[in-house]
Amino acid sequence: xxxxxxxxxxYISPVGDYGRHNTQALGGVSHLWQxxxxxxxxxxxxxxxxxEAVAAEQFDKVTGEPLGGSQVLAxxxxxxxCDVHDTELAPxxxxxxxxxELEPELLEKLAPPFSAAELIEQQRQLDxxxxxxxxxxxxxxxxxxxxxPAPQAKPLYLPIAEFEMDLLDKAPEPFDEATMAVQQSxxxxxNRWARPVVLNNVRIAA
Numbered sequence: 001x002x003x004x005x006x007x008x009x010x011y012i013s014p015v016g017d018y019g020r021h022n023t024q025a026l027g028g029v030s031h032l033w034q035x036x037x038x039x040x041x042x043x044x045x046x047x048x049x050x051x052e053a054v055a056a057e058q059f060d061k062v063t064g065e066p067l068g069g070s071q072v073l074a075x076x077x078x079x080x081x082c083d084v085h086d087t088e089l090a091p092x093x094x095x096x097x098x099x100x101e102l103e104p105e106l107l108e109k110l111a112p113p114f115s116a117a118e119l120i121e122q123q124r125q126l127d128x129x130x131x132x133x134x135x136x137x138x139x140x141x142x143x144x145x146x147x148x149p150a151p152q153a154k155p156l157y158l159p160i161a162e163f164e165m166d167l168l169d170k171a172p173e174p175f176d177e178a179t180m181a182v183q184q185s186x187x188x189x190x191n192r193w194a195r196p197v198v199l200n201n202v203r204i205a206a
Contacts, residue, residue, distance in 0.1 A: 137206040
């Protein structure tokens with residue numbers, strides 16, 4: 001095999017016969033690639049006759065002409081038939097900063113704050129949801145937790161009214177039979193109908 005030629009592809013000599021120099025450069029490159037592939041194939045197959053077989057396939061059996069030029073020409077024709085489009089490279093556009101970034105009065109107005117009454121109502125609804133609705137719904141269907149230890153006994157605070165009975169509030173008058181009956185009816189209505197309906201609606205809403 002020929003030695004590796006240190007020739008650049010597409011080299012054009014600044015002096016002398018340009019066509020001759022170009023032919024020599026391209027011929028050297030062709031021999032370089034032919035030798036490279038032949039050596040690689042011989043090393044891969046590990047056979048002595050591999051190099052001769054590859055060299056024989058590089059020439060036409062009938063005319064004896066090399067096949068490398070026709071293969072390159074066919075590749076050039078196939079590449080020319082490819083649908084190639086030019087990609088237009090546009091310069092980067094300048095960053096658009098609206099005038100509202102520099103003049104705050106052009107920005108959207110801020111939402112008005114809630115009034116004190118609205119804040120109180122929102123806090124009340126939040127307290128009801130956190131302290132009653134959510135615990136009742138989340139504990140539905142689960143066993144009741146075991147009660148913890150009772151608070152420790154502490155000394156009883158006795159104001160002066162405990163010793164002077166005339167300073168205490170007057171005892172309320174007991175309810176009569178009619179009032180007791182009305183209260184019992186309302187309690188039964190609340191326990192048997194109103195409370196189950198409300199609890200069911202709360203579970204559905206949660």
